[in-house]
Amino acid sequence: MATVFRKLWSLKEAYTKARGDGLGFKFSRCEFALGGGRHPARGEPHKKVELASVRVDGAARPEWRFYIQSLRDDHMVSIARGPPADAVDALGGFTATFRQRDVSEEQLREGHANPEPLFSMVRVEDLLPAEAREEVLQARRV
DSSP, X not given: OHHHHHHHHHHHHHHHHHHTOGGGSOGGGEEEEEEEEEEEETTEEEEEEEEEEEXXXXXXXXXXXXXXXXXXXXXXXXXXXXXXXXXXXXXXXXXXXXXXXXXXXXXHHHHHHSOBOOOOOOOGGGGSOHHHHHHHHHHHHO
């Protein structure tokens, strides 16, 4: 049960962040269905990520695709892919970074068909240059 909760929570987070409205979107408006099959992972086609679908305000939203990956220690990561036109951007700064705001249905299907990259968990110190890493590790020991 806890694993399903984590999957659903990560899907809601992915969807609202992909749209751009985050916590401004009431999570109760969306309902996710798990078990939508498996999708190949980029660079490792033998590995698959789980698919999910969404209904918003009771209506199916097939233009949105969701990819769920399990990480170690029962962590989940979800990716949401949808039409750029659905982005919520009150100030225009987010959508100004888009290469293309309007995409055709064909382009959207092509994007959904792309293999999903695999994620891996790393520690903060793994992201630091070697000289800074040792300093952080020493500070933790104190």
